[in-house]
Amino acid sequence: MNVPMQSDLEKKINILNNMIKESNKIVFFGGAGVSTASGIPDFRSKDGLYNQHNVQFEKYQPEYLLDRHCLYCNPKVFYEFYRQKMDTRDIKPNITHYKLAEMEKFGKLKAIVTQNIDGLHQKAGSKNVIEIHGTTQKCYCTKCKKEFPYDYIFNSTDAIPKCECGGMIRPDVTLYSEPLPVKASNDAYNAIATADMLIVAGTSLAVYPAAGMIDYFTGKYLVLINKGNVDKAIYTDLFIDGDMTEVFKLITV
Template sequence: MEALIAKFIEWIKESEHIVFFGGAGVSTESGIPDFRSKDGLYNQHDVQFDKYQPEYLLSHTCLMREPEVFFEFYRQKMDSRGFEPNVTHRVLAKLEEIGKLDAIVTQNIDGLHQLAGSKCVYEIHGTTHKNYCASCGERVGENYIFETTGIPRCPKCGGMIRPQVTLYEEGLPEDAVRGAVDAIRKADTLIVAGTSLNVYPAASYVYEFRGNHLIVLNKEPLHVQLNQEKDLFIEAAMGQVFVALEDALF
């Protein structure tokens, strides 16, 4: 493991255009559960929601057909307020600050990268920190949904307020996707971390990478073709790897 982390640090030092592609595993060390692990959100049993498929509860269909159910689940399970960035978030912000990291592409909706200080973040699944009226487009504060009950209503027109989160059955935000793919294509090193790469189309963006080194950090192997000479897979806790990187660079 030490040899793998040493190689990781060496490649980061050599790189000038790094892109980080992260999933739910990036935020688990901050205390936010992922979705599909044995302790993840989709495997938590709750009598109130057990009769529903987890994907349905975060779907456009649920929002439209059963908004009371959608918002109850959303308020209970998707509130990331009060959580703090971990070492991975903080080190990525430092890498951007010194000009090594060009962009973060995240599947997470918790906003912790920005809270850590990162500027160029492509949130391809949206964010819980922005809300808008589905009828008139009026923007409301980031706490609006969490601090109301029932179906949140627009103070301007009375329409339904919804989170700026990409739900199942919805298309990804075009601007974020365009920026993410462009950044990945221009990267000399791509770090893929904390994601199973099972959610499409986001997972397919990894295959746009044509740079020098693909580095995968995950607790279990991914179905990604790696070149033994120029790619790297590290099966370890992300915090362990980024603490070592922080010690070496900062």
């Protein structure tokens, strides 16, 4: 009888599925690579947001356009860039988001810690999503703190969206030069510290303090799923160097 040969990827997915079967407090720690299959470019790769040629913004350092200083000192430029590049209203979750939502529903997954600001995990049905870099799905007045509908900034025709109190309305996104939101950070550290399995995926682990959070993991299995190596030296029980959607398609809950 012929037994079909298993590819290297299939072997690794089998190991991953066994780890998931054994675990009940899984935490997923994800970055830009989770959303690229939905059509959202990441920041740093060859085709990423910062390497797209755009004459209009050429004179600015890419990081400056998403920096607190740009928002407060040069708001017209900030909102022009933000409206062009951060509008995810029509973007849909992909298989990775849906599979994670399913894992939560079946009681396997306790939390998603995400560096993404696109709200796609919630769109896919996930409940416990810890957004350590905030979200484009909320905005508020910088003066009176009133909350506005998530799409207010994109719908507004004013160059700088303003509240009736006169304050500027800003997205609830953690910009460069801003600290991480306290509650989300604490929730992320707690979730990671009490997990029995940590899946780190789609992140180059280049951005701190987020990348440092995974050092708090003391559970049994640390799995890394990423295209290529990551910047941070970490010990992994399993490293799958591959396309995230290919991997998540084969995960059985």
